[in-house]
Amino acid sequence: MSDFLNAEQLEGLDAYWRASNYLAVGQIYLRSNPLLKQPLTLAHVKPRLLGHWGTTPGLNLIYTHLNRVINQYDLNMLFIAGPGHGGPAVVAQTYLEGTYTEFCPAVECNENGLLRLFRQFSWPYGIGSHVSAQIPGSIHEGGELGYSLAHAYGAAFDNPDLIVACVIGDGEAETGTLAASWHSNKFLNPARDGAVLPILHLNGYKIANPTVLSRISEDELSALLYGYGYDPYFVEGDEPVRVHQALAQTLDTIVLKIRDIQLEARRSGHATPPQRPLWPMLVLRTPKGWTGPKFVDGHRVEGTCRAHQVPLADFQQPLHLRQLEEWLNSYRPDELFDESGALLPQITALAPTGHRRMSANPHANGGAVLRPLDLPRFSEYAVAFDAPGSLRAEATRVMGRYLRDVMKNNLTSSNFRLFGPDETASNRLDAVYEVSAKTWMEPLEPDDVNLAAEGRVMEILSEQVCEGWLEGYLLTGRHGLLSCYEAFIHIVDSMVNQHAKWLKTAAQVPWRQPIASLNFLLTSHVWRQDHNGFSHQDPGFIDLVANKKSDVVRIYLPPDANCLLSVTDHCLRSRDYINVIVAGKQLEWQWLDIDAATRHCQNGLGRWDWACRNDEDPDVVMACAGDVPTLETLAAVTLLREYVPDLRVRVVNVVDLMVLQPSYQHPHGIPDSAFDDLFTQDKPVIFAFHGYPALIHRLIYKRTNHENFHVRGFREEGATTTPFDMAVINNLDRYQLALDVIERVPRLGDQVPAAKARYWSTMERHKLYLIEHGQDMPEVLNWQWTHVDR
């Protein structure tokens, strides 16, 4: 190969790479003597050696070379470090770019700053060992692996000028989410969206094993990547000069190819929509822990999994200390820093400047570029009816019309997308297709509907990829909502955990601006997945969410369509939360007009005075949260009117689950006095709940009356059966709730035997009818709320 870089360019790149590696090793090892002005002693070394060296030199190499092409072509580039364990590399790069010092002025560009930089890394009350929200330029915590590529695509959507360089570790590449994310290129429109540059870094090893992709033949690997829809460019080597030359030349080729693709797609006058191009990508094969110790204690380290974490660790051995010193000196720090510890100007001059620095890319501080959505008035989408329980509607279909106009109002801003794993229509949000189709870059066939290259509804049958896209989209300052079958949202439990961690950490970082909330609509829920059966029935995602920090999570269970509208509007306006909305899609009775719904949702819970009589001093409180439990509760109220006409029943509906917690545990928590007013201090409370009953018990265990709460909810009894029978087999049905009341109101003691007998004969009739007719008894099917004067 003739030389692509001249000697000066080559030396510059190599010096920059050495500087970044020096800074990384320093972070892992040194607590003092940062410039090695004194011979290295044990006292200079940290007592706890943490961090991952193995991936670090590769990340530094890539970052350094990306800087070159950024300068060369004035690129707007974002960097995602899939192997986020290589925190020291990314921190080193932000320091070299001056960004770290801008954000943390105490980490100056001198010896004192170096000392702070080194010492804070993986030091108590310092910074973590992985790339995190603390690090400028990052939108991706690399602790849990697998989400980099989906995040990268999410960042690239609707950012036509952006190139998202995404380093994918070959370990990470074995995870499910990453493996599925490659196909994201089928949903990237080169005319409208930015580019993603996947950089598969084959350093050959994970913690303790070779990686699959590093050991299959290059023939298979090329085919695999081509099969994913990429044109892979390979750079390989363990000799720095040759790798610098090859990498620089290859990145040039790739950047030009991306430009060509985009220019072609954006040329005016296309007769047909843009088609998916074959996007270029890079495969870089370099040794794990490259430039680190080649052998330690007689074992080969560089280029093996022994380089994964801290290759030298036993500093009771003087030899190790000498090896560390040699290692650090191999980067020739005297050629990188001046006497004061400042980087030499010829080094810093190689970094991009201003917002062209990847660590200062505005998109990586999404809140700073966030524009609020232009939201229509949700009240205009309200379902109108005369009285509670006089009309049935599909809540999510109503919401869909609102979302359609959210989409419409923000089309020109290009900052709202709807995500779902092939379920948007199934979840009855398809009104949105009136204004925007689903993104689809593959060939169309005659019967295809609602598919287009410029679509803004994102559907791939992977909850994980949808979630990753949405996170990437939000973290770069846009808005979105993911709708999902309730049971299958557990597939992204761990991703949601990590996003919650990001939000918590980011909130403590002064320069991070609030981003739009991560909004979930969980529908096709446990009580109305009677047709799909047990595998589709699980309401436990809200339990997972409830374990998160209270300043991050919100859980809403709107009982009807108008409440769903109010809650959705609220969630789309909110910032820095994870909002979970659980609402059904089936035709169900409607309860609150839009004004009442709005007030109810603002309060988070409330008495439904219209549903009860004589409830000032109630015998019992019937509480409910969720649409089906609300229905069953109100049906139980009608039964009780007949069974015990003089019973004083109060109905309380809960929309915002977090109001139940004490106010010192959650900001939405209502004061104990208000709680006592609503739920009384000593009356039985029959609580019909959408999810697992234990969640209510744990939210209220500090409340005065908690001993008297009797919660009905899902108890893992699922089947393919009727909607009402789902309630029956979980003891949430109206007959059970009515019996619960009679059993728990002391003055009705003498009625209990008769009530039990009535209950069991009703259940027998129910079951016989069900088995005979395959559907519910007419009195259940045709039940309707009847209003009585209070």
Place this chain on the structure above:
Amino acid sequence: MSDFLNAEQLEGLDAYWRASNYLAVGQIYLRSNPLLKQPLTLAHVKPRLLGHWGTTPGLNLIYTHLNRVINQYDLNMLFIAGPGHGGPAVVAQTYLEGTYTEFCPAVECNENGLLRLFRQFSWPYGIGSHVSAQIPGSIHEGGELGYSLAHAYGAAFDNPDLIVACVIGDGEAETGTLAASWHSNKFLNPARDGAVLPILHLNGYKIANPTVLSRISEDELSALLYGYGYDPYFVEGDEPVRVHQALAQTLDTIVLKIRDIQLEARRSGHATPPQRPLWPMLVLRTPKGWTGPKFVDGHRVEGTCRAHQVPLADFQQPLHLRQLEEWLNSYRPDELFDESGALLPQITALAPTGHRRMSANPHANGGAVLRPLDLPRFSEYAVAFDAPGSLRAEATRVMGRYLRDVMKNNLTSSNFRLFGPDETASNRLDAVYEVSAKTWMEPLEPDDVNLAAEGRVMEILSEQVCEGWLEGYLLTGRHGLLSCYEAFIHIVDSMVNQHAKWLKTAAQVPWRQPIASLNFLLTSHVWRQDHNGFSHQDPGFIDLVANKKSDVVRIYLPPDANCLLSVTDHCLRSRDYINVIVAGKQLEWQWLDIDAATRHCQNGLGRWDWACRNDEDPDVVMACAGDVPTLETLAAVTLLREYVPDLRVRVVNVVDLMVLQPSYQHPHGIPDSAFDDLFTQDKPVIFAFHGYPALIHRLIYKRTNHENFHVRGFREEGATTTPFDMAVINNLDRYQLALDVIERVPRLGDQVPAAKARYWSTMERHKLYLIEHGQDMPEVLNWQWTHVDR
């Protein structure tokens, strides 16, 4: 193409396919008139139309053709239906094979049986609409998509005679787990394991979208599958005769190729271990809903996503009823059934017989082929020491030595494997490598260790693939354990949900025999992931598990190595459970000798009399669950000895979390009287817990003394810091626990101000020391239990 099948073979295959499609459509639609002896009327049609037609004819086609090659080559074959929504197809096949009638004699082989078969499908108290544990021959519930291929590989491991035919829907193929599972072939040893035959069924559509893999070019698709390490054979068409010919010929070729691969690998006298071959696979492209209605209401249905569920549904329109009748008659039922409704003998003769029927394959009823493990005496691996707190040990390393000998004792039975996402050594179970390496079929390099084609430790960096493999392995009658970093086990939350559902359902199926439990070791846990920081800290998996049915789940928190041994032995002997063991890997103080540990684990919880004085009538109960909480509790006890010498403290340690629940909620729950004896009826209980405190509250809310429980646990405060500081920032540390005691014992009221002052000054000292030295104060680092006479 010259004809591969002669006319008789062709007619036989087609008739069998038609019969199965007829039976499938009948299941979806008919409640009576199963043989269409009368003209079809509305009364014959089910009131609720459920099921998924779209995938059904393809599944039937594949199954029918697999039967042919089973007969032709006397194959031992298992069938996995990835698109398990096509339940009607698989049920139809088991009925055609006679297996369904054998297992459910009421479903006879006559008109009456047909009626039952049709009516029970998706009918209340009948069978579900997806393939499930109720269906003979299945090990795979297809409700949640994505796990078929991992299950298939799990089934094939150590079953050298078995071919696992795995149909993968093109929708399912978009999921993360499926996408990652293709690489499972890198872990399949053709000499020792069976074969997996992936059948990618491209019917083109999901619920409401085309699929990615069906729309990329055949060029890209071939490359992708070759890149995954397969040799794909393509069969494509919408004309039955041509597809039958091509499919039959291609399956022949594939089966012979599998045989060749196996013969070559199993030839004696190999100088080198077997290498990974290029396994054949099938890509079948046929229309969605093939043979169903081509048009409905003017819309094309066959070959589009409109065929996904029930293509005809509006039977208020007489035309739909006529279309349904025509559709059913298009299969020519009069040529398939005799007058009595029995299948014609020439149809049934085409099915394999006995255990060659895929629906009667013994491997699919794993419990029937299960052999117990030969387990070493766990007490022989015990850590020996003189007194509690006199020795430190790494619990999982001790367990690793035990697992090594479990592996050794069962090597010849080939029925135990250890699974982990690249973490077996990190989790300190590497003693197992003394007897078995990690499975690795790729080329080896000089520095590789513990990798071999015959290895029995399974490591790929995907929790999902590991979990899927293990499930498949267990469901086919073998044993295993998955070790995982605690935080990242959330990645498989949804898979574990589905396995729990399978176990619950299977327990109600009389002919299903108990299988070995799904065993998890969660280590590198929240309290000792201080080096990796917040992203690696989450103890919430046990919350998820605790929501499952009590007859399925068990959660163990052994406080030390000897308890861990006892618990592990118990879990490996158990059946039909999901056992979660949480235990640390770091050097920690040991408490119980092996006899005491065994008794303690048998009881599930108990007083640690040696740890307290005067505890007959305690002032306070200090409870703990988990190794780090136990350490902090005992450290608090030593502090309290100094602070309040006359305090009467009782220490209760909990190993088996489920003992805390009432006995009517969980079979392990201890009686209320025993609970009251241990925890008192009215004394404060300071409970130091491994996980989120809410879990303890929800387990004990029915217990007498629950109001007085004060639980400390993880409160989402994570960081890269020291182990002790992790406890501090979550208020679980010894100083906090000691203060909690003083604050809650009424007679110590006057000591509270001084105790608080002492606490805050200690915390200040702690933080200063930490920031200065980067490690814990000497009194913490060097703390050791000191025994005193009672």
